Amino acid sequence: MQLRLTVNGRAHELDVPAQATLLDVLRDELGLTGTKQGCNEGECGACTVLVDGKAVDSCVLMALAAAGSEIVTVEGLAAPDGTLSPLQRAFVEAGGVQCGFCTPGFLMTLTAALRETPAPSEDEIRAAIAGNICRCTGYTQIVEAVQAAARMEARG
């Protein structure tokens, strides 16, 4: 079936089966493999992308249900010249990345959260990432990265 959607600012028209998830389309049709498949049942958050600005698990969203939407994946966070977003830079500097598998999902969830709450408390940060699992960092460095990113954004 025909699917039209915009991914990282670029319009696409694709032919996809009804049972394809948005994650299938991003990774297999569009080659955007930054978005990861973890649990494939909406528990771990590794597949988080923004759909019309909202963080959503792309593994449990039917691709056709996203027709007409604006999708942003981790590939869409950095500037076209490769300059990382403040949140991405903060993740690198704070050691918020170890094995890296969960990182794209965290970045997408937190990109949406920081737009909603630009200066979140530690509790607000931890609540925001309740739907993302990281098995390496123990979350502390991720929380520190978000606080650093919020400070960078505040300084402008």
Added chain:
Amino acid sequence: MPSEPAPALARNAIDFVDARHVHQALAALDAYGGEATVLAGGTDVVVQLLQGLIRPRALVHIRRLPELAGVASGERTEIGALTTHWELGTHPAIRAEHAALAQAARTVGGRQTQNVGTIAGNVVNASPAADLLPALLVAGAQVAMRSSAGTRSLALERFLVDRKRTALEPNELVTALSLERPGPRTAETYLKVGRRGAMEVALVGLAARLQLDDAGRLGDVRIAVCSVGPTAFRAHQAEAALTGSRGEEEAVAEAAQLLQAAARPIDDVRGTAAYRRRVLAGLLARAVSACVRSAMSEGGRGRCS
């Protein structure tokens, strides 16, 4: 573990109906004669589909139907079927008057799930552990349904038939949930026990809505629970034991025994039946004392935890 789509699904193409009007969705349900699955947020349906637990001939996508969205406060609170968990947890009218529902919604999954999972999806999926159900039961929720033949409304208590079974016919859509607004000196809460603070399926969930009469006694008492039986249910005998009391220890202990007797918990990966029964008594005591305190101090309409 990453998994490939179920082979049976990969072989059998299914149809996708992206409904733009309610009548279009209802016509599709008629046309597929019980072999279509309604898709809203998809957080349950997509998992069931990928795991091969359901094999519909078509998905009828209702997410774009404006008739099923929105919250309105009139004589009752009308909550559109597509209202998401995030909206339930943040909507001012729901937070103010249906605190148990707002609290329950905030415990479901993470933000990603709350952004797309809908109130009607949680009701229709009818999981024994569905967090919204106890909160809706104590609010006297009515389920509004529509088919191409007309509309009907059923008390949620009667809508919930058994584990994952409801009174919804294959040709019907749930269009809204209608809740009783709380009167004066009324307070409610939803308490949940799980193994961790986030992304947890309830080991036991308990909602209470208590109204004090002019003499400070419990008048209208409503208790409902989930995860301790095949479906969430109102504990009418426990409610009766509390009615007329002031929430004293003896009355609560008697109510707890009746609640435990009404429950049919099982042993599963999350906990044992014996543990669930013990937790029930503790949650009931906490809910009653918190709600009584809140109903007295605030003159009602308060959240009580």
